[in-house]
Amino acid sequence: MDSVDTIVPSKKLAIGWFSFTCSEDSTILLTELLNDHWDEWKKVIEFRHLRSLKTQNSLKDLDVAFIEGAVSSEKQADEVREIRNNSKYVVAVGSCACTGLPSSSRNDFLSEEMNEKMKFYMNHFNYSDKVKKLADVIKVDDMVEGCPMNVEVFLTVVDKYLDIFKIK
Amino acid sequence: MHDGNITIDSISKIEGTAGLEVTVKDGEVKDLKFIIKDYRRFYTEAVKGKPFMASPSFLSRICGTCSVAHLFASLEAIEKSQGIELTDQTNLLRRLAYDGLMIRDHALHLYFFVLPDVLGIDSILDIPDDHDDLGHTLLHDSFDIKRLGADITDVIIGAAIHAPIPTIGGFLKPPDPSKFPELVDRLEALRPQVLRGIKVFYENEDELIRNEDYMCLRNDESFEFIEGEVINSTGKRVPEEQFHDFLKLVVVPYSQSEGYVFSDVHEDYLVGSLARVNFNKDLLHPRTLKDAKTFLDVFPSNNVYHNNLAQAIEILHCVDDAIDILSEIEIKPEKPAQAERKAGVGVGVVEAPRGILYHMAKIDDKGMIEDYDVIVPTSQNQICIEKDLKRYFSENLSKKSEAELKYDAEKIIRAYDPCMSCATNFLTIEWIRS
Numbered sequence: 001m002d003s004v005d006t007i008v009p010s011k012k013l014a015i016g017w018f019s020f021t022c023s024e025d026s027t028i029l030l031t032e033l034l035n036d037h038w039d040e041w042k043k044v045i046e047f048r049h050l051r052s053l054k055t056q057n058s059l060k061d062l063d064v065a066f067i068e069g070a071v072s073s074e075k076q077a078d079e080v081r082e083i084r085n086n087s088k089y090v091v092a093v094g095s096c097a098c099t100g101l102p103s104s105s106r107n108d109f110l111s112e113e114m115n116e117k118m119k120f121y122m123n124h125f126n127y128s129d130k131v132k133k134l135a136d137v138i139k140v141d142d143m144v145e146g147c148p149m150n151v152e153v154f155l156t157v158v159d160k161y162l163d164i165f166k167i168k
Numbered sequence: 169m170h171d172g173n174i175t176i177d178s179i180s181k182i183e184g185t186a187g188l189e190v191t192v193k194d195g196e197v198k199d200l201k202f203i204i205k206d207y208r209r210f211y212t213e214a215v216k217g218k219p220f221m222a223s224p225s226f227l228s229r230i231c232g233t234c235s236v237a238h239l240f241a242s243l244e245a246i247e248k249s250q251g252i253e254l255t256d257q258t259n260l261l262r263r264l265a266y267d268g269l270m271i272r273d274h275a276l277h278l279y280f281f282v283l284p285d286v287l288g289i290d291s292i293l294d295i296p297d298d299h300d301d302l303g304h305t306l307l308h309d310s311f312d313i314k315r316l317g318a319d320i321t322d323v324i325i326g327a328a329i330h331a332p333i334p335t336i337g338g339f340l341k342p343p344d345p346s347k348f349p350e351l352v353d354r355l356e357a358l359r360p361q362v363l364r365g366i367k368v369f370y371e372n373e374d375e376l377i378r379n380e381d382y383m384c385l386r387n388d389e390s391f392e393f394i395e396g397e398v399i400n401s402t403g404k405r406v407p408e409e410q411f412h413d414f415l416k417l418v419v420v421p422y423s424q425s426e427g428y429v430f431s432d433v434h435e436d437y438l439v440g441s442l443a444r445v446n447f448n449k450d451l452l453h454p455r456t457l458k459d460a461k462t463f464l465d466v467f468p469s470n471n472v473y474h475n476n477l478a479q480a481i482e483i484l485h486c487v488d489d490a491i492d493i494l495s496e497i498e499i500k501p502e503k504p505a506q507a508e509r510k511a512g513v514g515v516g517v518v519e520a521p522r523g524i525l526y527h528m529a530k531i532d533d534k535g536m537i538e539d540y541d542v543i544v545p546t547s548q549n550q551i552c553i554e555k556d557l558k559r560y561f562s563e564n565l566s567k568k569s570e571a572e573l574k575y576d577a578e579k580i581i582r583a584y585d586p587c588m589s590c591a592t593n594f595l596t597i598e599w600i601r602s
Contacts, residue, residue: 021207024184025232025329031276032318032328035311047293053280054291055578072207102229105214113213121208125424148232148329 009044009167013158016049016062018083020069020076021103021131022096025148027052027068033151044167045158062087064161068149070096070103071132073125084138089164091157092134095147102147104131184546184587188577189422190561197561202554202581204425204546212540220246220531221336223540227527228330230542231587233276235330236269236321237520238542240394241527244516246336248409249531252507257500258338259394264493265324265331266393266518267486272317272328273521274441274479277585278365279310282476285579286372306368309361313483316354320490323347337504348494355491362487363459366480370463374473376580378556381435382443383548385519391444391451391485393519399447400430400437408517411526412543418551427551428543436552439523439545440585441478442469452481453488460484472556473583479521509535520545522587546586553584 019027031052034041049057049065065087071077084090096103106118107130114122121127134140144154162168187203211230215223224242228235240262247254284291287303295303318328324343325331333340380401387396398406398414406414416434418427429436445452446468457464460481466474511533517526523545530539557580564573 019185021209023229023232023235025229025235028232028276028329031280032272032314035315038307038311042293042297050293054293056290076207102211102214102226103209106210109210109213113216115213118208118210118213121424124421125207127207147229 011165011167012044012046013162013165013167014046014048014061014063016057016059016065016083016087017047017052018049018065018067018069018079019052020067020080020097021072022069022094024068026094026144026146029148029151033154044162059083059086063165064089064091066091066093066144067134068093068097070100071128071134071137072103073128075126077128077132077137080134080137089141089161090134090138091142091144092140093144093154094149095145097134098143098145100131100133100136104133107131186581186586188557188581192561192565195565197558197565200554200558200561201422202550202557204420204423204550206424208424212542215537215540218537220249220529220535220537223529223537224334224336225330225332227540227542230544232329233273234269234520234522234525234587236265236325236328237518237525238527239331239334240266241516241518241520241525241542242529243334243336244394244518245514245527245529246516246531247514248516249512249514249529250336250507250510251512252337252505254338254505255502257497257502258505260493260497261324261339261343262334263394264490264497265321265334267490267493268317268320268324268328270317270393270486270521271320271483271490272314274483275310275313275317277521278369278476278479278483279306279313281582281585282369283307283310285374285582286368302368306365309365312358312361313365316351316358317486319354320351323351335504337506338502339504342499342501345497345499348497352491352494355487355494358487359459359484362480362484366460366463366477366484369477369480370466372473372476374579374583376472376556376560376583377470378438378472378552378559379436380470381430381437381552382446383437383439383524384443384447385517385524386448387451389451391448391453391489398517398524409515411515411517411524412528412541415543415548420550423550425544425547425550428548429551436555437548438552438584439548440475441482441521441523442472442475443523444519445478445481452485453492455488456481456485472580475583475585479585509533522546522585523548544587549584549586553581553586556580 065083092098142157185205187205189201191199224239227242228239230238280292292307295307298304321328326333383400385396386399398411414431415428416431420427449464449467513530515528526543528541532538
């Protein structure tokens, strides 16, 4: 008979992790959390979409999507909506996703402060007029604030969804 | 022979968002575009008109993984603009924190991004839970290495990401020296694991030979990431404050980032670990030189994949350097150095994990930021990445299958360790063949 430690649940929590406009500090923090949570999470979590760690990714039927970063363009907004449509729950991770800042600093620039170089990039690459926080674009079920994300809150949110999906 | 348009939507395991478009016509590579796609946040504009005291912490938010590099470069720029002199203790503690940054950052790149290529698997997530498997051993080595690098920065500057303790002129509070002996013990215990990783990257046989132009900081006294003069492959030396004049900015219309070439010859150059070890291997820590001697014999090298080996060796150097500092330093209570506020211009040039990082701050007489500029390593490497990839595709188009070409392109880009935001996530390749 297997010990409790080696029992692997029949279903794992299918999560996706996505980054938009930000320093991607919460992604880095996630990779640091793997130092201590690898063995535990491998048993209960399927990283179905995690481009920082794998090439073969899928958006299909995610239980929880964790999204960091603010939304800088309509193209990014479409990508965020696609993630929402494929996920049962969406969690905003980090300050830029939760509040827009600091990535939305340009929203406060006065028009006379917008130099030609900035206008070139914004026009050439189809930036939106304003940088948006995630909840301005899609429904958000939970938030993990912080710059980078607050680790204790993140771990609590992970446990919450493991409970919701009756995985441990 | 390949014909038609081929698109790869996402390559993973790099830092940031970028794309690659390869145009093939009549069996030849006609064009290749390496496209940095991260949206700009205009932080150097956002700090204008703001008090200089707040800028380093804000600008550390440019990058998650090398935020300490941006923090220290910004501190240096502002301190120089104000004529602030640092104490020996501050310089030594910053060097120690930087060792922690390099250990953690290089290990993330080498073990989480590159190691799957070496093992022939997609992801570290595919490494079997088998204690006899080399991948399993290396993965758990990486946890220990990354954790210890982060712990060093935690103890010295309060965090590995967006550290709160460093400030203009020094530190808001000194570190707790009672934590040093345990760190030293763990660093000593880590050395065999680091050497195991070095051997793995040394034995990796991938090869892509590039040109011989490199640039990095050199301090003739020690292998240095923070202080030194910029040198290039001809031996030309440029003081930090003149570094900007040494470059010619190149607008890359399809990329969200500018590129740079040498101002005099307009040639591309590479910055990063390969440049540092090529130019400065004689200055590595004596223990590193002794224990990594066999692996160091390949340098100087023009093989792009040896950037990975150089990073692995730099981890060992930083381990050895950190052991020395933690063993010898006696922490005294110090307040941050201050100077009378004045108008001025300062330049901070440091070696970020991926290469030369430049911050310039222009301050007005009220202590407000009047102008600010940042040049990151990946912007500097952008043009040489493009040229080297074009050479690779031209030489291998008729020799390799499409799948092999795509896979190798991903590996090559990962070897450069680009940092697009400067940070992580995915790269989009679009092939245009006609």
